[in-house]
Amino acid sequence: MTWQDLHARTETMDAVLARAAVDPSNPDLLQGIPDIDRLFGGPDGLLAALQYRWDNHLHVKLELALLQGQSAAEAYLELAAEQPVLRAVLDVQDVRRSQAAAERTAEVLVR
Numbered sequence: 437m438t439w440q441d442l443h444a445r446t447e448t449m450d451a452v453l454a455r456a457a458v459d460p461s462n463p464d465l466l467q468g469i470p471d472i473d474r475l476f477g478g479p480d481g482l483l484a485a486l487q488y489r490w491d492n493h494l495h496v497k498l499e500l501a502l503l504q505g506q507s508a509a510e511a512y513l514e515l516a517a518e519q520p521v522l523r524a525v526l527d528v529q530d531v532r533r534s535q536a537a538a539e540r541t542a543e544v545l546v547r
Contacts, residue, residue: 445475449486453521460524483529490515490522 437445448469455465466472466479476482494515501511516523 441475444471445485448472448475448482449489452482452486453525456525457521460521461528465525483526486522487526490519490526493519 448471452465452469455462459465466482469482472478472482476485494512497511497515498508500506501508506514
């Protein structure tokens with residue numbers, strides 16, 4: 437990956453979060469994003485990159501919490517308050533994936 441690609445990925449993630457600030461549950465949130473396939477391998481790759489961003493920030497928060505005598509829950513809630521749009525996007529996508537999995541299971545059971 438080139439520096440140009442890295443910057444393009446960061447700009448794309450920031451643009452998605454700006455869109456999500458309006459409505460994180462918008463079903464078209466990940467539609468029409470230029471170069472999403474080249475930069476991320478598609479919408480799932482973009483979501484994975486956003487999850488990676490969250491995980492990195494959470495890891496740092498947890499390390500700081502340990503040093504400051506805070507609980508892991510406090511660190512998580514602090515990060516969620518600092519990055520509410522990112523957390524909302526990930527939560528909405530988790531719900532959608534769970535619903536899709538439940539629907540697939542129901543289809544198998546009906547057969």
